[in-house]
Amino acid sequence: MPLLDVKNLSVNFNTLEGTVRAVQGVSFSLKKREIIGIVGESGCGKSVTVRSILRLIPMPPGEISEGRIMFNGENLLALDQKRLRGIRGSNISMIFQEPMTSLNPVFTIGNQISETFKVHQKMNKQRARKATINILEKVSIPSPEKRFEEYPHQLSGGMRQRVMIAIALACQPKLLIADEPTTALDMTVQAQILDLMLQLSDQFDTSILLITHDLGIVAQTASKVIVMYAGKIIETGSVSSIFKHPFHPYTIGLIKSLPRMGLRSQYGKKPLHEIPGIVPSMNENISGCWFAPRCDQSMDICRKVAPLQKYIDSDHSVSCWLFN
Amino acid sequence: MENLLQVNNLKKYFPVKRGVFKRTFGHVYAVDGVSFHLAKGETLGIVGESGCGKSTTARAILRLTEPTKGEIYFQGQNICKLDSSRMKSIRKKMQMIFQDPYGSLNPRMTVGNIIGDSIDIHKLYRGNRKKERIVYIMESVELNPDQIGRYPHQFSGGQRQRIGIARALATEPELIIGDEPVSALDVSIQAQIINLLENLQTRFGLSYIIIAHDMAVIEHMCDRIAVMYLGRIVEMADFKSLYGNPLHPYTQALLSAVPVIDPDTEGKTIILKGDVPSPINPPPGCHFHTRCIHKKEECEQKVPHLKPAGGDHFVACHFKHK
Ligand SMILES: Nc1ncnc2c1ncn2[C@@H]1O[C@H](COP(=O)(O)OP(=O)(O)OP(=O)(O)O)[C@@H](O)[C@H]1O
Ligand SMILES: Nc1ncnc2c1ncn2[C@@H]1O[C@H](COP(=O)(O)OP(=O)(O)OP(=O)(O)O)[C@@H](O)[C@H]1O
Numbered sequence: 001m002p003l004l005d006v007k008n009l010s011v012n013f014n015t016l017e018g019t020v021r022a023v024q025g026v027s028f029s030l031k032k033r034e035i036i037g038i039v040g041e042s043g044c045g046k047s048v049t050v051r052s053i054l055r056l057i058p059m060p061p062g063e064i065s066e067g068r069i070m071f072n073g074e075n076l077l078a079l080d081q082k083r084l085r086g087i088r089g090s091n092i093s094m095i096f097q098e099p100m101t102s103l104n105p106v107f108t109i110g111n112q113i114s115e116t117f118k119v120h121q122k123m124n125k126q127r128a129r130k131a132t133i134n135i136l137e138k139v140s141i142p143s144p145e146k147r148f149e150e151y152p153h154q155l156s157g158g159m160r161q162r163v164m165i166a167i168a169l170a171c172q173p174k175l176l177i178a179d180e181p182t183t184a185l186d187m188t189v190q191a192q193i194l195d196l197m198l199q200l201s202d203q204f205d206t207s208i209l210l211i212t213h214d215l216g217i218v219a220q221t222a223s224k225v226i227v228m229y230a231g232k233i234i235e236t237g238s239v240s241s242i243f244k245h246p247f248h249p250y251t252i253g254l255i256k257s258l259p260r261m262g263l264r265s266q267y268g269k270k271p272l273h274e275i276p277g278i279v280p281s282m283n284e285n286i287s288g289c290w291f292a293p294r295c296d297q298s299m300d301i302c303r304k305v306a307p308l309q310k311y312i313d314s315d316h317s318v319s320c321w322l323f324n
Numbered sequence: 325m326e327n328l329l330q331v332n333n334l335k336k337y338f339p340v341k342r343g344v345f346k347r348t349f350g351h352v353y354a355v356d357g358v359s360f361h362l363a364k365g366e367t368l369g370i371v372g373e374s375g376c377g378k379s380t381t382a383r384a385i386l387r388l389t390e391p392t393k394g395e396i397y398f399q400g401q402n403i404c405k406l407d408s409s410r411m412k413s414i415r416k417k418m419q420m421i422f423q424d425p426y427g428s429l430n431p432r433m434t435v436g437n438i439i440g441d442s443i444d445i446h447k448l449y450r451g452n453r454k455k456e457r458i459v460y461i462m463e464s465v466e467l468n469p470d471q472i473g474r475y476p477h478q479f480s481g482g483q484r485q486r487i488g489i490a491r492a493l494a495t496e497p498e499l500i501i502g503d504e505p506v507s508a509l510d511v512s513i514q515a516q517i518i519n520l521l522e523n524l525q526t527r528f529g530l531s532y533i534i535i536a537h538d539m540a541v542i543e544h545m546c547d548r549i550a551v552m553y554l555g556r557i558v559e560m561a562d563f564k565s566l567y568g569n570p571l572h573p574y575t576q577a578l579l580s581a582v583p584v585i586d587p588d589t590e591g592k593t594i595i596l597k598g599d600v601p602s603p604i605n606p607p608p609g610c611h612f613h614t615r616c617i618h619k620k621e622e623c624e625q626k627v628p629h630l631k632p633a634g635g636d637h638f639v640a641c642h643f644k645h646k
């Protein structure tokens with residue numbers, strides 16, 4: 001049984017400009033200890049997808065119109081808010097791009113981490129303090145005793161993100177959802193944070209759903225990739241299969257359009273591959289494949305009927321008429 | 325090659341004020357003695373951790389912020405000495421484009437007016453000729469001239485960046501400084517804008533300074549690269565030497581931290597400890613010594629200067645670690 005099984009999830013936002021179909025029939029599952037990367041253009045529904053797991057989307061205007069989210073054998077969408085809060089924080093942790101929004105500005109760092117130890121591991125005050133200093137050290141926060149007394153705004157962005165990971169470590173969650181956890185950070189700090197997340201997964205068998213726009217991060221940390229475009233999953237597969245043999249014209253274009261280190265030194269300067277056009281607006285009503293208007297291989301049927309997901313082999317699927 | 329720009333020992337310190345009397349009790353050493361040159365038609369990249377002084381360097385070159393010290397020669401002329409009216413005529417030759425084009429575009433002006441205003445600085449085109457010029461510039465950045473009457477919010481992020489580029493081009497500049505010009509864009513749009521910038525460079529003989537944090541983008545676009553750390557250039561080299569043979573331990577860590585998209589490449593990432601120290605009280609000696617894995621006693625005391633390391637390669641490290 002997978003740890004997390006998302007089936008046919010659809011999420012709409014009812015806005016003045018019409019219905020935004022942010023997520024349209026998304027299905028995927030995540031095994032214990034597995035790390036899945038979700039990639040795709042801005043606005044394609046990555047955050048809405050993972051936030052739906054804990055129902056962290058504003059309703060209204062949001063509405064989960066369809067779907068089932070099984071976690072550990074329980075349908076999260078059927079749980080009441082109280083049970084859901086229990087699962088959040090103990091079994092599922094989340095870290096966001098801007099950690100400031102998830103840290104409480106009026107409590108010290110030490111207070112917030114030790115609270116987690118007290119609640120989830122039933123420690124008394126003294127033991128929780130010790131454990132907190134321990135864990136701050138583990139996430140490479142210098143002079144942890146001093147930092148224990150400090151407030152979130154006194155830390156740098158990288159340190160705040162490490163505090164969020166420390167809190168996640170304190171929970172020892174089964175699932176960690178990380179939404180662009182390193183986007184706001186410097187390259188060298190990003191490397192530290194990713195390294196910490198991998199350690200977390202190693203030590204506690206934590207599964208990770210990692211959203212990032214950086215294909216390099218996915219290649220280096222995840223075992224599976226989900227590629228989304230305009231609210232739908234258009235291709236999924238193992239990291240090696242997707243990066244070596246991408247099938248969907250969007251995935252192919254995406255990988256080709258990236259400048260890669262070393263290429264210029266080796267082969268000289270060439271213009272980058274371009275995917276023409278722009279991403280469709282999500283309140284448009286497109287009947288066929290949403291990528292068709294930008295696709296250099298589109299056929300008549302692509303503009304009329306949406307393609308279904310098709311498995312090329314056991315762990316690689318694609319939604320594209322070229323393969324149907 | 326003739327140098328379009330020569331920057332000598334540029335410094336910019338911001339006073340830190342505190343208390344009721346706003347007494348200065350220290351300085352942010354944002355840019356602390358930076359020197360480099362830029363040849364005509366060349367692209368120089370500036371990389372480095374957040375807060376290391378990249379944007380301040382760029383703003384000081386345009387004198388959008390007054391340098392504390394140093395000389396800036398543009399086309400052979402020391403522009404630090406110019407009065408504001410002479411500076412104004414130089415500034416149209418130096419334009420800037422930004423990460424967030426939306427924040428720098430007036431939301432109440434149409435694209436046509438935004439570009440038109442920029443053309444007016446020149447006072448070269450009037451009436452119909454000006455209109456023709458606007459259309460020409462829109463076409464140059466691959467915007468549809470039919471959309472001349474639209475407002476910034478009616479465009480996508482990538483198209484807005486094209487408007488920002490169009491506005492910069494309108495004054496017929498020699499130098500364009502791009503401060504993270506593609507960082508906010510999606511991968512598929514990023515490639516379009518990078519290609520556009522490169523085409524414009526060839527077509528109009530532009531020189532570029534590109535600030536970016538994506539090391540692959542920098543390698544693709546830049547002929548030479550300056551790596552900054554806490555207000556100083558720690559390494560400068562042509563792209564081949566910098567990527568093929570980085571000498572400074574910080575550059576080595578930076579390059580090793582770039583996640584490559586080939587899943588078979590085993591990451592041998594150098595994980596640096598800790599954070600960048602505050603630029604208010606930067607550590608003595610080599611600024612990088614607090615995080616350097618090769619640190620020796622000398623590094624805590626003596627400031628390493630940028631010295632030649634063969635060819636077009638310069639490094640500021642007492643030990644030039646390989
Ligand atoms: N509260 C909301 N009200 C209306 N529309 C929303 C709301 N939240 C999200 N959306 C829309 O849902 C779509 C998906 O948004 P989502 O945040 O999931 O994108 P994303 O893939 O995470 O993008 P990014 O990479 O920019 O974070 C977008 O078109 C967005 O405008
Ligand atoms: N107007 C100002 N007053 C005081 N300090 C400033 C001012 N502008 C910049 N600084 C400080 O100068 C230092 C360098 O800032 P700068 O914006 O040049 O960094 P950067 O390298 O562009 O960083 P980033 O990658 O985050 O854009 C920072 O410590 C910053 O806080």
Ligand SMILES: [Mg+2]
Binds near residue numbers: 046047048179
């Ligand atoms: Mg998002």
Ligand SMILES: [Mg+2]
Binds near residue numbers: 378379380503
């Ligand atoms: Mg900056």
